[in-house]
Amino acid sequence: MTEFRKSKKYVSLSQEVKKKILEYIEKENLQPDDKLPSESQLTKMFKISRYTIREALALLEQEKIIYKIKGKGTFVNKKPIQIKSGLEYLDSITEIIRKFGYEPGTKWVSIEETIPTKDMVKKLNLKPKEKVITFKRIRTADGKPAAFLVDTVAKKILGNKKPDQINFESLFEYMEKEFGIIIEYAISEIIPTFPTEEMIQYLGVDKNSLFLLLYQLHYDKEGRTIFYSLDYFDPKIFKFKVIRSR
Amino acid sequence: MTEFRKSKKYVSLSQEVKKKILEYIEKENLQPDDKLPSESQLTKMFKISRYTIREALALLEQEKIIYKIKGKGTFVNKKPIQIKSGLEYLDSITEIIRKFGYEPGTKWVSIEETIPTKDMVKKLNLKPKEKVITFKRIRTADGKPAAFLVDTVAKKILGNKKPDQINFESLFEYMEKEFGIIIEYAISEIIPTFPTEEMIQYLGVDKNSLFLLLYQLHYDKEGRTIFYSLDYFDPKIFKFKVIRSR
DNA sequence: TAGTGGTCTAGACCACGAG
DNA sequence: TCGTGGTCTAGACCACTAC
DSSP states (O other): OOGGGTTSOSOOHHHHHHHHHHHHHHHTTOOTTOBOOOHHHHHHHHTOOHHHHHHHHHHHHHTTSEEEETTTEEEEOOSTTOOSOBTTBOOOHHHHHHHTTOOEEEEEEEEEEEOOOHHHHHHTTOOTTOOEEEEEEEEEETTEEEEEEEEEEEHHHHTTOOGGGOOOSOHHHHHHHHHOOOEEEEEEEEEEEOOOHHHHHHHOOOTTOOEEEEEEEEEETTOOEEEEEEEEEOTTTOOEEEEEEO | OOGGGTTSOSOOHHHHHHHHHHHHHHHTTOOTTOBOOOHHHHHHHHTOOHHHHHHHHHHHHHTTSEEEETTTEEEEOOGGGOOSOBTTBOOOHHHHHHHTTOOEEEEEEEEEEEOOOHHHHHHTTOOTTOOEEEEEEEEEETTEEEEEEEEEEEHHHHTTOOGGGOOOSOHHHHHHHHHOOOEEEEEEEEEEEOOOHHHHHHHOOOTTOOEEEEEEEEEETTOOEEEEEEEEEOTTTOOEEEEEEO
16 A cells, blocks of 8 residues: 555555545445444554554544444445535635536725734734725625625735736735745635725625625735735625534 | 553644744744744654644644745734634534523424425435424523524434433434444525524514524435424624634 | 563754744 | 654554443
8 A cells, every 4th residue: 555655646654545535435336324334443454554544534533424433333424414615714706606506707996005903903913104005895795796805915915016917816825825825724704795986986885785804814824914805705605604513 | 742642541642833933933932023043944844744743734724824835934923813712613503502602592493394395305315205203492591582493304213212302412422322423514505594483482572683594405425314403593692703814 | 372562762864944 | 864853654552422
């Protein structure tokens, strides 16, 4: 098993084993609540250590594909629990729109150098008089307005890039390609809200329509605040779900 | 290290080590981005295996208290990332209200045996003509209305309990104590909405006020759907956050 | 009592980062 | 090149479940 791993592009063994277990469930046509082979049996079947088996099973358990009961065994979970994309998973909005089955698009509203609000100064750890750049965009799904995004980053992060030279679809991809900054996680506050004046103007929505606002701070792996965003989503298009575990 | 574990009440070693590492950070006054001892050093410090150290560190990494960089080391994360209660963690509403710093209370609206909607039949896997019980409650925070809860369970789960004999604060605790059913996770859809007629009547809120609706299905460990709920939260009181990771 | 998953040990090789 | 975290092996004892 270990030999031909190197030919593949460095996928961990536990990831491979996870796939093999899924194939096993498929092949043996295991139904919900059917028992999988025990961990010790799996070590023999795949000729690998129990540690690796347990890693693979942990991945499947996280995704609610299996469940374990101490002293009894490991079992297949009920079917309809596959979630395409839960809010607890951080995707770019481009990707979210795709997962909902629409073709993503962008209409630029403005790029402006502005003076940060007090909240921004605090959250982005800005120095006094430090400037920020605010990007306002309409994101479309199959050409129709679906979200209004207001992203703000410290000007220093963008270096010598002038605001009008900046153009991108996904801010995540842009930050990664241009500056090597990889966003690892975000902390989002979820707020029901009415559209702002600007949104009424640019999106042509009614002032009493409802939006879901995600007020988010994005961090890199080392916990540095990278950007500050207010993303307004049209709930008719975005059905946000979240898996909540104990 | 292993000897005196038995005196404590079965907390895993990795949990204990997690605490010890936190104490170490405290004692040594480690600042954000300061380096922790390497894993091999920690094995010597605590006289335990690297596996257990890594489990403890994994817990701390999940909580964004530390971050790791392959080839470099393990580091303390920036401070203000402590979240009291993210939506990705399933708490009872009683507990959520407490974590927000209020005293939880309940005002009962009704308990009714009803005919399920088509959506309920599908989601709760009901047989034709199977009845359900719907609980409607107002949850209060420091005596003020904070949420309107509509929970529905299949009648068969409640067995011989008659609706009017039922009274509880937390549905989670009730299900556990009365029937031994433990809710393990929920899948929630997050929807901005206006109050229903009933809410306007019982809560005395304006019909144009905003609510955050969590449309949720709760499951036990084995993936059985236990209950169906529509929870309406007043966003002035509940500031829901979620950690979104890649 | 036998089998299961949960936890822990000791040791190994690897890829990555920095000097 | 050396130390680090990432991955994997082999073996052990425990608590829990079911018989």
